[in-house]
Amino acid sequence: MLLARRASPANFAIIYGMLGSAEDTMAGQFSNSMHSENCLTCKNRHADWFCNLSPQALSEYDALGMHMVVPSGSTLFFEGQAPRGISVLCAGHVKLTTSSKDGKTLLVRIAKPGDVLGLSAALLDTPYEITAQAIDPVQIKSFQRQDFLRFLERHIEGSMHAAKMLNDEYRNALNDAIRLALSASISGRVARLFLEMTAGHDHPNSHFTLSLTHENLASMLGTTRESVTRVLNEMKRKKIITIKGTLVTILRKDTLELLL
Amino acid sequence: MLLARRASPANFAIIYGMLGSAEDTMAGQFSNSMHSENCLTCKNRHADWFCNLSPQALSEYDALGMHMVVPSGSTLFFEGQAPRGISVLCAGHVKLTTSSKDGKTLLVRIAKPGDVLGLSAALLDTPYEITAQAIDPVQIKSFQRQDFLRFLERHIEGSMHAAKMLNDEYRNALNDAIRLALSASISGRVARLFLEMTAGHDHPNSHFTLSLTHENLASMLGTTRESVTRVLNEMKRKKIITIKGTLVTILRKDTLELLL
DNA sequence: ATAAGATTGTGATGGTCATCACGTCGGACT
DNA sequence: AGTCCGACGTGATGACCATCACAATCTTAT
Numbered sequence: 001m002l003l004a005r006r007a008s009p010a011n012f013a014i015i016y017g018m019l020g021s022a023e024d025t026m027a028g029q030f031s032n033s034m035h036s037e038n039c040l041t042c043k044n045r046h047a048d049w050f051c052n053l054s055p056q057a058l059s060e061y062d063a064l065g066m067h068m069v070v071p072s073g074s075t076l077f078f079e080g081q082a083p084r085g086i087s088v089l090c091a092g093h094v095k096l097t098t099s100s101k102d103g104k105t106l107l108v109r110i111a112k113p114g115d116v117l118g119l120s121a122a123l124l125d126t127p128y129e130i131t132a133q134a135i136d137p138v139q140i141k142s143f144q145r146q147d148f149l150r151f152l153e154r155h156i157e158g159s160m161h162a163a164k165m166l167n168d169e170y171r172n173a174l175n176d177a178i179r180l181a182l183s184a185s186i187s188g189r190v191a192r193l194f195l196e197m198t199a200g201h202d203h204p205n206s207h208f209t210l211s212l213t214h215e216n217l218a219s220m221l222g223t224t225r226e227s228v229t230r231v232l233n234e235m236k237r238k239k240i241i242t243i244k245g246t247l248v249t250i251l252r253k254d255t256l257e258l259l260l
Numbered sequence: 261m262l263l264a265r266r267a268s269p270a271n272f273a274i275i276y277g278m279l280g281s282a283e284d285t286m287a288g289q290f291s292n293s294m295h296s297e298n299c300l301t302c303k304n305r306h307a308d309w310f311c312n313l314s315p316q317a318l319s320e321y322d323a324l325g326m327h328m329v330v331p332s333g334s335t336l337f338f339e340g341q342a343p344r345g346i347s348v349l350c351a352g353h354v355k356l357t358t359s360s361k362d363g364k365t366l367l368v369r370i371a372k373p374g375d376v377l378g379l380s381a382a383l384l385d386t387p388y389e390i391t392a393q394a395i396d397p398v399q400i401k402s403f404q405r406q407d408f409l410r411f412l413e414r415h416i417e418g419s420m421h422a423a424k425m426l427n428d429e430y431r432n433a434l435n436d437a438i439r440l441a442l443s444a445s446i447s448g449r450v451a452r453l454f455l456e457m458t459a460g461h462d463h464p465n466s467h468f469t470l471s472l473t474h475e476n477l478a479s480m481l482g483t484t485r486e487s488v489t490r491v492l493n494e495m496k497r498k499k500i501i502t503i504k505g506t507l508v509t510i511l512r513k514d515t516l517e518l519l520l
Numbered sequence: 521a522t523a524a525g526a527t528t529g530t531g532a533t534g535g536t537c538a539t540c541a542c543g544t545c546g547g548a549c550t
Numbered sequence: 551a552g553t554c555c556g557a558c559g560t561g562a563t564g565a566c567c568a569t570c571a572c573a574a575t576c577t578t579a580t
Contacts, residue, residue, distance in 0.1 A: 098434075100442040100520060108434065123427050129434060152420070159419040160412070166426035167383050173433035174358075174368065174389060180440035181482035182360040184568080186537075213557065222441035224538060229559060260360060444538080446567075473527065484568060489528060 037067045039141065042090070049114030050088050050161045051141070057155045064151055065141040076117060076132040076140070083121040083128060086148045089113050092138030096130045097219070107212075107219040109172050110135070116165045122148065123166075180222050183260055187231045189221040191259040194241070198250060207249040297327045299401065302350070309374030310348050310421045311401070317415045324411055325401040336377060336392040336400070343381040343388060346408045349373050352398030356390045357479070367472075367479040369432050370395070376425045382408065383426075440482050443520055447491045449481040451519035454501070458510060467509040 039062040045051055053061055065088070070076065072092075077084065079098055094111040108130055111117060121128045122145045143151070152159040175196065183189045197208045212220075214228040221228065235241045240256060242249045250256060299322040305311055313321055325348070330336065332352075337344065339358055354371040368390055371377060381388045382405045403411070412419040435456065443449045457468045472480075474488040481488065495501045500516060502509045510516060 098438055098442070102520075104442050104444075106438055106441040108437070120427050120430060123423060124431075129431065152423075153416055156413055156416055156419060159416060159423060163383060163412075163419060163423050163426055166423055166430055167380050170380060170426055170430040170433055171384075171389065173430055173437055177368070177433055177436035177440060178358055178366055180437060181366040182358070182364050184364075184482070184536090215557080222444075225558085226539085226560080227537065229557095230537095233559075260362075444566095475527080485528085486530085486569085487567065490530080490567095493529075 038062060039065075044090065044113065046114055048164070050116050050158075050165060051090075051114070052161070053155070053157055057157055060155075061151065061158075064147050065143045068140050068142050070134050070138045070140060072134050072137050074134050074138075076134065076138075077128050079129065079131045080127050083118055083125065083145055085142055085144055086119060086122050087117045087140040087142045089115045089117060090139040090141055092134060092136035094138060095133045095135050095216075097133070098130050105219045106176075106222070107216055108176065115168075116162070119162060119165060120169065176220070179220075185259070186221065186223050186227045187234070188259045189223070190217075190228070190231050190235070191256040193217075193220065194248065194250060195253070195256055195260075197248075198253075206251075206253060207247060209246045210243075210248045211246045298322060299325075304350065304373065306374055308424070310376050310418075310425060311350075311374070312421070313415070313417055317417055320415075321411060321418075324407050325403045328400050328402050330394050330398045330400060332394050332397050334394050334398075336394065336398075337388050339389065339391045340387050343378055343385065343405060345402055345404050346379060346382050347377045347400040347402045349375045349377060350399040350401055352394060352396035354398060355393045355395050357393070358390050365479045366436075366482070367476055368436065369429075375428075376422070379422060379425060380429065436480070439480075445519070446481065446483050446487045447494070448519045449483070450477075450488070450491050450495070451516040453477075453480065454508065454510060455513070455516055455520075457508070458513075466511075466513060467507060469506045470503075470508045471506045 039045070039051055039058055040055075042051075051058065051061065067090075068087075070092075076087065076094065089111055091113050094115075094117060096108040096111055096117075097105050098108060099105045111132070117132050117140070118128065125145070152162055179189050179192045179196075183192050194208075197210070198206055210217075214232070215225045218225045218228045232241075232243070236243065238255075240250070240252050242251060299305070299311055299318055300315075302311075311318065311321065327350075328347075330352075336347065336354065349371055351373050354375075354377060356368040356371055356377075357365050358368060359365045371392070377392050377400070378388065385405070412422055439449055439452045439456075443452050454468075457470070458466055474492070475485045478485045478488045492501075492503070496503065498515075500510070500512050502511060
């Protein structure tokens with residue numbers, strides 16, 4: 001099994017065992033995943049990932065960062081913490097959330113491979129605005145804040161990619177705000193979310209996989225678990241959608257659009 | 261009176277008279293405002309504005325863009341339009357909104373001098389995500405999309421500034437989403453907004469100017485004009501805040517924080 | 521000064537949804 | 551098999567707020 005090189009002293013050591021839940025299941029869980037410790041030979045790199053760089057830049061990038069593996073359930077960083085570094089997600093998914101003091105949580109988004117974590121906090125050098133928790137076994141390439149910023153300053157392609165990433169984050173956050181503000185009813189918010197999911201280039205048309213619990217959905221929609229359950233069942237009852245496992249199919253897109 | 265050089269053919273001509281309301285009042289309304297047509301000699305430039313550039317970059321920047329003046333009330337661009345260019349705001353304020361088909365509107369933010377308008381749409385080359393309407397007489401420096409992008413690619417300081425601007429937009433949108441999602445009650449959202457306003461570096465402590473109508477506030481808070489009126493009066497009645505004209509004073513910050 | 525329009529104030533009413541409470545289901549581990 | 555635990559389903563109730571309707575101010579134009 002591929003094990004990550006150790007993190008730079010004190011910088012990322014914290015992330016191991018933060019939640020303590022999954023350490024004992026680490027052995028073997030990466031055994032058959034396709035991944036590489038070397039960005040130059042990495043097969044997973046994709047056109048619109050941050051790490052899609054020219055050979056020279058890529059080799060500097062590779063040398064600068066630390067390859068790491070994080071078990072599912074671990075928290076990479078918490079809202080409010082001082083920024084410790086920047087990570088580019090190579091594999092796995094990370095849940096990004098913010099919470100209020102009374103325990104309510106907003107699920108901001110699920111980060112996918114290619115995304116950059118902690119970019120905003122690092123640029124502003126202010127505390128993390130969100131909490132990042134691995135929901136799969138995750139591989140990341142980690143950088144010291146200053147290393148990463150200097151890399152951006154040296155490589156225009158890097159800073160253009162960073163701008164693209166920030167732009168994506170902006171659009172996503174704006175979408176969240178729009179969904180919450182412009183659809184007063186819960187069914188409207190669900191409809192909007194589902195239409196966004198199909199608009200995204202997942203499946204060609206009217207179905208997509210939704211691996212979120214009702215609790216998670218509620219937390220994206222600013223509502224409660226019970227209300228999500230009710231709305232979803234109502235939609236199924238009215239044959240607007242069907243749900244089989246994690247696969248959601250939209251049967252009547254026009255009806256969904258009426259709910260906005 | 262300083263008049264803008266004419267816009268490049270067909271590109272910005274549209275913005276004049278879009279709303280048709282203010283053209284006849286243009287004469288004289290800028291007569292005593294401090295501004296310059298030349299970025300190199302412009303006294304208004306500020307450290308964290310986009311146009312805070314090194315002398316070489318600045319002179320290229322100045323040559324590349326078109327200085328323009330837009331009357332209050334005009335719309336610079338509409339949500340859904342193909343991006344026509346990028347503008348850096350030199351003076352005045354611009355209201356940024358999105359709307360749903362049924363007329364509900366989300367006030368995303370009020371752009372201030374130094375902000376870049378249309379950056380996200382230009383980077384992605386997708387339709388504007390928001391509508392931009394001048395609420396003051398506004399001066400802008402306008403660029404063709406390609407010119408601006410090439411400028412960014414040539415000048416690392418430019419792309420770093422662009423990243424900073426996008427980051428600000430991201431943080432702002434995220435804040436909007438948080439306000440809407442984590443504070444269920446209207447009073448909670450008002451409280452959150454007011455605490456944000458004081459946290460911002462306006463006045464040192466517990467008061468700030470609020471030049472928004474109740475209608476505008478409602479549109480930032482995802483609620484109605486009437487509810488805003490009621491909550492504001494309730495807060496005044498309970499001596500949590502006072503409002504004199506546009507000046508809001510927070511009397512009991514702790515009580516506001518309880519409402520979140 | 522007066523009219524016209526925008527903004528703010530306020531009551532009444534009905535619907536939507538948060539909350540609480542509990543029941544059901546299905547997978548994981550022993 | 552049985553237990554445990556997280557996820558899902560569902561009813562009852564009351565609070566909060568959107569909506570409608572209209573009155574009272576405050577602004578601006580002519």
